[in-house]
Amino acid sequence: MKLTIIGTGYVGLVTGTCFAEVGHQVICVDRDEDKIKLLNSGGMPIYEPGLEELVKKNVDAGRLSFSTCTKEGVEKSDVIFIAVPTPPMPDGSVDLSFIESVAREIAGAMTSYKIIVDKSTVPVKTGDKVSETIKRYCKAKVEFDVASNPEFLREGFAVDDLMHPDRVVIGVKTQRPVQALKEIYAPFEAPIIVTDINSAELIKHAANSFLALKISYINAVSVICEATGANVQEVANGMGMDGRIGRRFLDASLGFGGSCFPKDLSAFIKISEQLGYDFALLKEVQRINHDQMNRFVKKILDTLWVLKDKKIGVLGLAFKQNTDDIRMSPAIDLCLHLQKEGAKLRVHDPKAMEKAKAVLHNVTYVDDMDEVAEGCDALVIATEWPEFKKLDLERVRKSLTHPILFDGRNLFDAKEMESLGFIYKSIGRP
Ligand SMILES: NC(=O)c1ccc[n+]([C@@H]2O[C@H](COP(=O)([O-])OP(=O)(O)OC[C@H]3O[C@@H](n4cnc5c(N)ncnc54)[C@H](O)[C@@H]3O)[C@@H](O)[C@H]2O)c1
Known part of the structure; x- marks a missing residue:
């Protein structure tokens, strides 16, 4: 046609x-x-x-x-x-x-x-x-x-x-x-x-809001895991094997972003309000997502204390893996939080650096992911690019002034990281 x-x-x-x-x-x-x-x-x-x-x-x-x-x-x-x-x-x-x-x-x-x-x-x-x-x-x-x-x-x-x-x-x-x-x-x-047209339009908003809800749900569970020493990945696996629930969108992280979920959530809340319904459930999804980022930043502050003039390496700028899209990226949001605290950043993303340059200034863009940690006080993983799993961890550990790694995407195994000599902090895992 x-x-x-x-x-x-x-x-x-x-x-x-x-x-x-x-x-x-x-x-x-x-x-x-x-x-x-x-x-x-x-x-x-x-x-x-x-x-x-x-x-x-x-x-x-x-x-x-x-x-x-x-x-x-x-x-x-x-x-x-x-x-x-x-x-x-x-x-x-x-x-x-x-x-x-x-x-x-x-x-x-x-x-x-x-x-x-x-x-x-x-x-x-x-x-x-x-x-x-x-x-x-x-x-x-x-x-x-x-x-x-x-x-x-x-x-x-x-x-x-x-x-x-x-x-x-x-x-x-x-x-x-x-x-x-x-x-x-x-x-x-x-x-x-x-x-009908109304149902088709609603299917999209309802679907995206539900996926965002799923992410916020597991992020809220990750808080309880951190308070109890449980492991959110194991909880998610156990939940996800239930065919009624499914494993996808149950990965705890520093939160969701991108050009769709945040805007579709607020749009669905707004249109519901205009139609006379207070969709408080979805407002809570937004609040949990916002808190998740703040909690991650606090984790960094609690460990490194004062960030002024500290050097931090950040891996990932895109809002998720396999894209160069940085619209409403949690990774960029995190960088801005760290800059506000006075940190100097060295950053890398496999595909999103060109686009990031328009919104993220006064950082050092590093072409090789294994060089990001050079001279840094800590390294942060902000996007779940699969290639980050292939980091030369030995080199990273030696490059850091202190071997501290904050993993906002739970890419690595905590025990392995500890055995490699890292102080390793992730989301919802002991
Ligand atoms: N990006 C996603 O993952 C995704 C997934 C599902 C649905 N959507 C929805 O699809 C829509 C488009 O999203 P996107 O991410 O492709 O946006 P985008 O910004 O990547 O692309 C939109 C394009 O439309 C062009 N444009 C704007 N006004 C125009 C006009 N009058 N005539 C011709 N071109 C015009 C812009 O120049 C731009 O290139 C949005 O409603 C979005 O919510 C996006």
């Missing part, structure tokens, strides 16, 4: 590329001219495992192209996906101005029947507003359908998640667009849930 994706970011670029990979003809549109220029010249604006090769393959095959022109995308395609940002406002509600402006642009360019699919994460009832806007601004007065198709990909695993989704959710008002949407997703061989 002929498809256009408006918004060529983490979601739009991966979605467009995977749609092309299964044989659809795809145009990815973005208003960022530099991004489109970069893509058209064979460059990549983001890091996502496997994506670069897939983009190249599909561009070469003539199935994937990039443009800055929404009009071109609308004219040349039957189905238009919206994948623009839905950032948080200061009060926690969602800034829907990107969605509104794209809806107007699409409306202005429509001269025949189109299906407009919202893939951005939006509060319940946004679909109605998109329909109203398109109807109002479509001069050609042609027919159209609006659908909701929330995206569940995880950054760092986005290509795999897109190619092998657990399920595809399609929210519609009438049956008319269903066949086309099913056809688009047929090659992915995933269960397809067809529901």
Whole structure:
């Protein structure tokens, strides 16, 4: 099918590329001219495992192209996906101005029947507003359908998640667009849930809030583990083997971040409030997450005492492994806390250093992870990159002025670290 994706970011670029990979003809549109220029010249604006090769393959095959022109995308395609940002406002509600402006642009360019699919994460009832806007601004007065198709990909695993989704959710008002949407997703061989638009929009907010809740739950359990000498990893394993619970998202850490969980949580709390329900449970999820970071910083302060002029090495800047995304990254947040206490930082991330340079200043960026600890009073692990497990620990121990390691991601075995001569502090483990 002929498809256009408006918004060529983490979601739009991966979605467009995977749609092309299964044989659809795809145009990815973005208003960022530099991004489109970069893509058209064979460059990549983001890091996502496997994506670069897939983009190249599909561009070469003539199935994937990039443009800055929404009009071109609308004219040349039957189905238009919206994948623009839905950032948080200061009060926690969602800034829907990107969605509104794209809806107007699409409306202005429509001269025949189109299906407009919202893939951005939006509060319940946004679909109605998109329909109203398109109807109002479509001069050609042609027919159209609006659908909701929330995206569940995880950054760092986005290509795999897109190619092998657990399920595809399609929210519609009438049956008319269903066949086309099913056809688009047929090659992915995933269960397809067809529901109403409000339910589809709610599925996304409810799912992300639940995952955040799961993380905060195990983080709260980690506090009890620390108070009793229990081991949160063993508790999580024991809980997770219960099929009703599942092991994923039960890793205690310094907290969750990223461009989705924090904003989707506050958006869900806000829309619930507007609908007359105080979602206090989710407010507690936020509070636990906030406290978890403070507790980790306190752990560092309790050990190192005064941080002024102390040198600390930090491994990890991305909000999670396998990505260069630093939006609302707990690792960056931690660095800012440590800087506020007067610490001098040496930092490293396998993929996120370029992006971090825009927000994290007055630190030393170190290319080799094994050199970060050089001359430092302690080393901190802030992101769960698997390569950090391969650190040259002997060299790290010798490089540190004192062999102190704070592990905000529980990457290492505590006993092993002690036997290697480290003072090792992690989360929720003796
Ligand atoms: N990143 C994720 O892991 C993830 C997962 C699921 C859902 N989502 C949701 O998907 C949406 C997009 O997220 P993202 O992370 O891809 O954002 P992003 O910031 O990486 O990409 C959005 C892109 O949209 C472009 N854009 C903005 N206005 C435009 C316009 N009028 N016309 C054309 N392009 C425009 C921007 O230039 C940017 O390149 C959000 O609602 C987000 O919550 C994100």
